[in-house]
Amino acid sequence: MKCAVCGTGRVILKRMKNQEPVCKECFLRCFEDEVYEAIVQSNLFKKKEIVAIGASGGKDSTCLIHVLHTINQRYQMELDLRLVAVDEGIAGYRNHSLNCVEENAKIYGLPLTIISFKELFGYTMDEINAVVGEKKSKCTHCGVFRRKALDIGCEKIGAEIIALGHNADDIAETVLMNLFRGDVGRLERTCEIRSGSDITPDLLTKLQEEMKSHPAMVEYVDQRQYPFGLTPKVKPFKYAYQREIVLYVHYLQLKYFSVECTYAPVSFRGYARQFLLKSQAIDSSIIMNIVHSGERMKLMPQFANRAGDKSIMKLCTRCGFVSSQHLCQSCLLLDQLIRDDPAHPQNIDCIARSAHVLSNPLPDIEDTGG
Numbered sequence: 001m002k003c004a005v006c007g008t009g010r011v012i013l014k015r016m017k018n019q020e021p022v023c024k025e026c027f028l029r030c031f032e033d034e035v036y037e038a039i040v041q042s043n044l045f046k047k048k049e050i051v052a053i054g055a056s057g058g059k060d061s062t063c064l065i066h067v068l069h070t071i072n073q074r075y076q077m078e079l080d081l082r083l084v085a086v087d088e089g090i091a092g093y094r095n096h097s098l099n100c101v102e103e104n105a106k107i108y109g110l111p112l113t114i115i116s117f118k119e120l121f122g123y124t125m126d127e128i129n130a131v132v133g134e135k136k137s138k139c140t141h142c143g144v145f146r147r148k149a150l151d152i153g154c155e156k157i158g159a160e161i162i163a164l165g166h167n168a169d170d171i172a173e174t175v176l177m178n179l180f181r182g183d184v185g186r187l188e189r190t191c192e193i194r195s196g197s198d199i200t201p202d203l204l205t206k207l208q209e210e211m212k213s214h215p216a217m218v219e220y221v222d223q224r225q226y227p228f229g230l231t232p233k234v235k236p237f238k239y240a241y242q243r244e245i246v247l248y249v250h251y252l253q254l255k256y257f258s259v260e261c262t263y264a265p266v267s268f269r270g271y272a273r274q275f276l277l278k279s280q281a282i283d284s285s286i287i288m289n290i291v292h293s294g295e296r297m298k299l300m301p302q303f304a305n306r307a308g309d310k311s312i313m314k315l316c317t318r319c320g321f322v323s324s325q326h327l328c329q330s331c332l333l334l335d336q337l338i339r340d341d342p343a344h345p346q347n348i349d350c351i352a353r354s355a356h357v358l359s360n361p362l363p364d365i366e367d368t369g370g
């Protein structure tokens with residue numbers, strides 16, 4: 001059997017989306033072209049834009065670095081790509097994956113900035129684990145703190161947009177997870193290829209006004225179009241299957257860390273992942289069907305939960321990040337941690353830490369100046 005694209009190459013796989021048999025070269029090229037197409041169709045980036053790439057060292061973000069770097073050059077997109085990595089402080093996991101990020105920063109000549117939970121919040125994930133307890137999932141803490149850390153990372157490198165390696169399987173998992181939890185208010189956001197900045201001009205003006213009188217935010221009024229917490233997040237791999245990402249990084253022998261997070265086994269996401277794995281064995285189109293279904297679901301107004309309601313957004317009274325409540329989720333979680341932590345000597349002022357990190361340049365682990 002010959003490659004369905006070039007007609008001559010030796011077939012190495014059948015594409016997930018249409019079962020078309022393709023050779024290695026055509027697979028790599030088609031994969032890159034499809035990501036480029038998704039970027040162009042959704043107008044994800046502007047020319048010369050500083051784009052942060054959330055780099056975890058895992059296969060998805062490693063693949064994203066390679067693909068964005070490749071198509072940026074091939075199609076003269078003129079993007080200024082920079083890496084932001086968050087060190088959550090998970091011994092035996094994140095320290096190893098950060099080594100891969102550092103290696104890739106050198107390989108692609110991209111500047112890298114690392115932001116650590118310990119410096120930002122006063123706790124590593126391992127310390128949070130000790131406070132929260134072994135049996136409970138830590139994914140909420142990790143996810144909420146990481147989002148804030150990535151926003152702060154963007155601020156430090158001057159990026160007003162961040163690209164993340166979420167793929168179609170991740171999105172389908174999140175859709176299922178939200179359904180399993182009955183948390184349908186989040187469905188719309190889950191499936192967006194670009195999220196964060198989709199607020200009305202009136203609301204943006206209101207938030208910008210709030211920034212002017214917020215002690216922690218006033219200095220950013222003239223510098224930022226969006227308040228903190230609204231940095232647009234884009235998912236160029238929204239339509240890429242995980243299995244093809246694995247093959248892509250395998251064929252190109254990219255350097256990534258493949259071990260699962262220490263805390264993953266007790267995560268709720270695990271149920272959705274198992275369900276999806278079993279369903280996929282029956283029909284591989286299930287993943288994209290879930291993504292497309294999620295895209296088309298729209299909540300009736302009476303069911304929209306408050307978390308999904310952008311019109312009620314304000315600035316967290318403590319740290320100044322956008323929030324639907326008086327205190328943002330990260331400040332609430334931090335307060336709870338401090339309350340539950342018998343060893344904590346005093347309340348840590350979250351905004352003092354955020355402000356400290358923002359105003360003092362962290363030593364960049366590797367700045368190759370590319």
Ligand SMILES: Nc1ncnc2c1ncn2[C@@H]1O[C@H](COP(=O)(O)OP(=O)(O)OP(=O)(O)O)[C@@H](O)[C@H]1O
Pocket residue numbers: 053054055056057058059060061062084085086087088146163164165166170
């Ligand atoms: N510690 C981190 N630092 C920077 N970005 C991160 C970090 N963790 C996750 N991300 C970003 O968020 C995306 C989704 O992460 P998540 O852990 O949910 O999925 P993943 O499939 O394990 O991704 P990856 O294979 O890239 O680790 C990653 O692809 C990356 O872009």
